[in-house]
Amino acid sequence: MGATHALWLLAVPVCALGVAALARRYAISAPLALVVAGLLVSLVPGVPEFRLDPEFVLFVFLPPLLFSAAWQSSYYDLRENRRPIGLLSVGLVLFTTLAVGYTAHLLVPDLPLAAALALGAIVAPPDAVAAVSVAQRLGLPRRVVTILVGESLFNDATALTAFRVALAAAVGAGFTLADGMGRFLFAAGVGAAVGLLLGPPLHWLRTRLNDPLAENSVVVVAPFAAYLTAEAVHASGVIAVVVSGLYLGHRFTESPAVSRLIGHSFWKVMVFLLESVVFLLIGLQLPSVLKGLSGYGWGSLTWWALAVFAVTVVARFVWVFTGYLPFRLTPAGRRRPRTLDWRAKIVVSWAGMRGVVSLAAAFAVPATVAGGAPFPGRDLIVFLTFTTVLGTLLVQGLTFPPLIRWLGVAAERERYEDSVAEAGAQHAAANAAMARLEELAADTGDMLDPTVVERLRAMAEHRQLRAWERLGGGTGPEGEEVPTAVYRRLRREMLAAERATLVRMRNERRIDDEVLQRMLHELDLEEAALNRD
Known part of the structure; x- marks a missing residue:
């Protein structure tokens, strides 16, 4: 039985790599192909249930993926676009949390507001992996790609903090809005401090080992060290990983040539493997998601799923086209007239595909609240998260390349x-x-x-x-x-x-x-x- 279980675990990365390789060969979007493959495999009789472990995703998958994206990002480009990135990674996440939360609370009978806001925080952060890969392949302007990458680096921290605050209120921990703001500021500030404190000594160690394999081993350990250290002091592990990745990536020019070549190749392989497994796992969650829904009618479930998906998409459009307005009315905003044109805003608005972080957060919702009563609507929250993730990946993912070509948003100049x-x-x-x-x-x-x-x-x-x-x-x-x-x-x-x-x-x-x-x-x-x- 143990060997059979191990073989099934081995089959996941093998299948993921095979599908991803075929997708790359035939110029198909790998994330979409992997999600569809996972859905189809989950329906095959005899295939065991692969339940997504939230801690496994947040502690094993998330740190290296975030670190690699930060490592390859330009500190200067992110700094020059810090305002739009901040408005998306903080403002848009909170706006989406409120919009989806109140919509779900009004539509779904007996779903408390705190639980509905937890759902809003879960589906709020886009995963820009699929969008950015398409954007770079189709030659979108660098500023658009930078904004999408920067948003994906920081929005998880906002969403996970908002999720924990809403979850605490839902289970009866007595959190207030002031508590939530204080927790967010503490998590962000201390998380950034942890990343900055770890960056210099890790860079010092890396540049003095004089061994390419040992130097890159330090870099491999860095994202897990940053994440676990920050989480141990109840700060944002996401921000710690991003800050340390930006610091070490900015100083990569000081490493020997062989170390850079090995590191470049290693991270390409690592990210390819992790992303392939992650998107396949999303599709494989179908049996887990459908459990516990017997108390709901499929007509109501379909209506709620479509409504949450629509609000998630529309909220991004509303924020991108109007969320900058309050800032533009300030003196600082008037001194910085540079902004995206309407075509670039459409592209940014449509690049809102959700990913595995949302599913991991949904599965992290506890089964009970304080006192032992069942958590209200937990199975429904997991289902609505799954349908929103699936809808954004399939609907927006399939139409994103044609939209870019139709708008003619290219970076020829x-x-x-x-x-x-x-x-x-x-x-x-x-x-x-x-x-x-x-x-x-x-x-x-x-x-x-x-x-x-x-x-x-x-x-x-x-x-x-x-x-x-x-x-x-x-x-x-x-x-x-x-x-x-x-x-x-x-x-x-x-x-x-x-x-x-x-x-x-x-x-x-x-x-x-x-x-x-x-x-x-x-x-x-x-x-x-x-x-x-």
């Missing part, structure tokens, strides 16, 4: 500007490498083989030309360095000069982090080739 910036940065970096080569040649005088210097100079010149074209250690018998060793040593020095120039240009905001990462990846690959035995 932005991509051209990136190419020009990349070519200019490559030219400046190659000049820095050439200057460093001349310094080294002057310091060593006649000791350098002229052919090595000419070869390095020709390579630097080739890199200069190639960027613009895209736009349109051993020793000899006497202990001396052999030409190949000299070449590797000098080329590493040149690469270091190029890398320093690119980082400086990023810090001066002359190039974007996305451009920096592409160019550093190319340098890292070359340095890794130089380090071969």
Whole structure:
């Protein structure tokens, strides 16, 4: 029995990876394909029930997924868009909580307001994984992608705090609005402090291990350390993970090239695996969700599910198109006229797919309240969460790519500007490498083989030309360095000069982090080739 159970557990990631691989091969949205596959598999006779463990999701799946997204995000881009990100990740979550909560309270008989608000908090935070993957593939403007990513990084903290406050009121813990605000501020502030306190020592340790595998092992442990530390002091583990991920990701340029290459590949594999399993598990929850609904008629259930789904979607549109207005009326808002145009707002409004965090929160609703009475409407809350998650993934997920194409929201000009910036940065970096080569040649005088210097100079010149074209250690018998060793040593020095120039240009905001990462990846690959035995 134990072996059979283990085989079924193994079948989940195997099936998830198979479906995701086929989806990628045939250019199908992997999240949608995985959810549908999970639904179909759950209906097969003999398949055991895979019940989503809330603690497993929040402690195992959520930290690495959040950390990876924060690690790859641009601190500068997030800072420049902090107002729209804050309005979505805090304001929209609370607005959706109230809108869905009061709607459910009015529609569903005998559903207390506190329990209905718990439902609103559960379905409030979008999971931007599917939306962002489509947005990046279809070339949406960077600012839109940044806002969606930033929202997904921080909205879970708001939603989970609001959920805990509503849950405490529902079970009779006596929470007030002031208690809820205080709890939210404490969770956010202390969570950010934990992330900031963990970031520097982890970065210090990582850069001094001098072992690519050990360095990346520190990074793997970091999201779990941040999350568990913050949760241990009753703060927001989500914000702690995001802040530490942003800090460590921003300082990734200080790691050795081989460490960056290993880390880049590891996180791509890890995220691919975790996301595939998560979306398959969403579909597999159907049998668990349908349990306990015998006391409700299917007509009422359908009407309530459609109503909650509709309010969830409409609330996002209302907030995106009008939620900025109070801020725009302030002096700070008038000094910052930059805003999204109506087409970008439609895209942001429609990119509200919900995910596994909502389902995990729904399953975390306790079975009883204080005194031992059943929690009012728990099975219904789980069902309405499931239908909302499923509805947003299928309806919005299927129509999101055609909507982007129909609106014509593309970043052609932005991509051209990136190419020009990349070519200019490559030219400046190659000049820095050439200057460093001349310094080294002057310091060593006649000791350098002229052919090595000419070869390095020709390579630097080739890199200069190639960027613009895209736009349109051993020793000899006497202990001396052999030409190949000299070449590797000098080329590493040149690469270091190029890398320093690119980082400086990023810090001066002359190039974007996305451009920096592409160019550093190319340098890292070359340095890794130089380090071969």
